[in-house]
Amino acid sequence: TSTVTFTSIDTGKTITSNGSSFYNIVFDSGDGTGAWTLSDAMTVANDFTLTDGDVTQSDDLTITGDFTQAGGTFTCIDPVNDSFSVVGSFSIPDAQGAFRRASGTDPDYTIYDVYGLQSMKCWLAKNFTLANNIDASGTFGWNGGLGFDPVGGNSTRFTGTFDGSEYTISGLTINRPSITNVGLFGYSENASFSNIGLTTADITGYSYTGTLVGNATGTGTVTNSYATGNLAAIYIIGGGLLGYNTLAVTDSYADVNVSGRSTYRGGLIGFHVSGALTNCYALGDVIGGAEAGGLVARSSSATITNCYTTGAVEGASRVGGLVGYLGSGSILDSYSTSAITISYVLGVDMQEAGGLVGRSSGTIQRSYATGSVTGAYKDRGGLVGDNRGIIRDSYATGNVGSALSRENDCGGLVGHNENGSIYNSYSTGTVYGLEEIGGLTGHDEDGFTRNSFATGNVYGTHDVGGFVGDPKGSTSYDNNWHYNNVSADFGDGSYSAQVTRANSAADFKNQAHSVYDQADGVNKWDFDANGVSAGNNGVWIMAGLPHLQNEWSASISDVVGLQMMALDLDEDYTLLGNIDASVTSAWNYTGSSYDGFDPVGTFTGSLDGGSYVISGLTITYTSRYLG
16 A cells, blocks of 8 residues: 655666556656656556656556646557556646557547547647547546546647547536536637537536537538537536537537526527538527527527527527527528527526527528427517518417417517518417517517418407507518408507408418419519429428428428428338328318318329328319329
8 A cells, every 4th residue: 555656766667567556656757857668567556646757658557546647748659459547537737748648640640548538638739530439437537526628728729620430429527617618629729520429428617618619719610520418507608519619510419408597508509600500400408598599599690501409498588499699690491399488587688589599680591480489578489589680481380478478579470570571481379478469570660571471369468460569660561461360460550551361361271372472473482393302492382381392301200291292203201100181171272172182293202101191181182183
């Protein structure tokens, strides 16, 4: 149980254990000149301490206690054959070159274990590749309970590349509630990350916190990467994969529950400044304060394309199923099924909540939301809470509020539309509130709406309209419709514009209705479909009400997907389960009757039913081949 200490007197020596173990071993040259080589397999029954000097590992090293390096260098260039394990805490300095456990030659290195992963902080300008899966579950006991030490910091940023080779890093733990820039990589600049899987991560930071990168700046990319687990940020900016980000992100996702009742909480990214965000999704729940989003809390100027979310989102203001606050950027071909809840946070106004976006100053196109939106003092919308940009070819189906709601500025599509524009869009959810409550828009100020409709019932006490609750200023309309429990187009009875109450909600199940095909022929809804290459034909397809063609999938889970087979007639389709098609009895209204399901055209592909059942399908067309 004694301690063996090597000093400068022993420099240059080879240490051979010959099968015997050390209890405590200390390397401290005192003057920086010490250099020792561990020549055979060594076991340290308690602690290994490197204070000063250079240690080279050339065989297996097992440490039952702690490994603590305060200075000097520790080098292993053959981690495949020279194993290294620490049962207790593992702590190394930030000094460049201090600890190496990787093979390769400068600047490209390969990592094999969690210790090599931690050693990246000593080689910030290099390129790393994983050779295998890494179990990082032991990190919970590192550094006195602080866990893994993030690679890169404010003054020492990671500038290399990291390729996970599609391997996983499991059980990574970081518990640093008073530290900024927290993640596997704390702070990166002009770095790129690819093919990384972080599973069952448990990350806590003060601000700028993400599972993969806390603060990713400059240019670079994140591709084919994901994270699962839990993340908490005590103060600002927390994201399921990235905290603060300026990189382009592609084909990546997070299934991370993100929490922290302050600003900027996102299921994938907390604060996304720029860089395209493409083919990404988030599944975890998000709980935040001001600006919380199922995918991104705030997106300043980026283009978000083909992304979606499913987890519940809760916050105090600017809360959205996909994005909390959308700046000058855009959202294209994306959707959210997330349920949205506004809840009280001290010092934050409870407002601006939407099924897709809390507040938007950008462009939203070919996108939809199906989740409910509840809470908020004002500005709640099925799609957008507060719109100051453009909404085109989009829809919302979720209910807004509840029977006990006492909020203002609530709409089935948009709560508050200020200088915003809405084209070729609709809503079907029931809307509840107190004042300025509308089927499509609650409060419309200096906005413009064309070729849009609402069918959800509307309930409130003042300024309640079937289409708009309260139009203000220079607001204008062109060819809009509604049908619900409120006969008045506008809650403000003194206002008159191009809004018409339909004969019934069924009118909107007729593709020939004038809301879809305006007389000038310029602004009509795009239902083009040639049966080739789904998603690249037009924008809409009738499946009861209009659905976006980008909802198409070769894996069919519902009757809408069944109808969408018409978009690609030579595809191979698969049913994912039984399908209740009874709703088709009320599809494709002709003005007096329903034609039902529209038979898929000249089909040359295949449909594998998987022994599932399609029940209640109705087809009554008289001018088609039926079957």
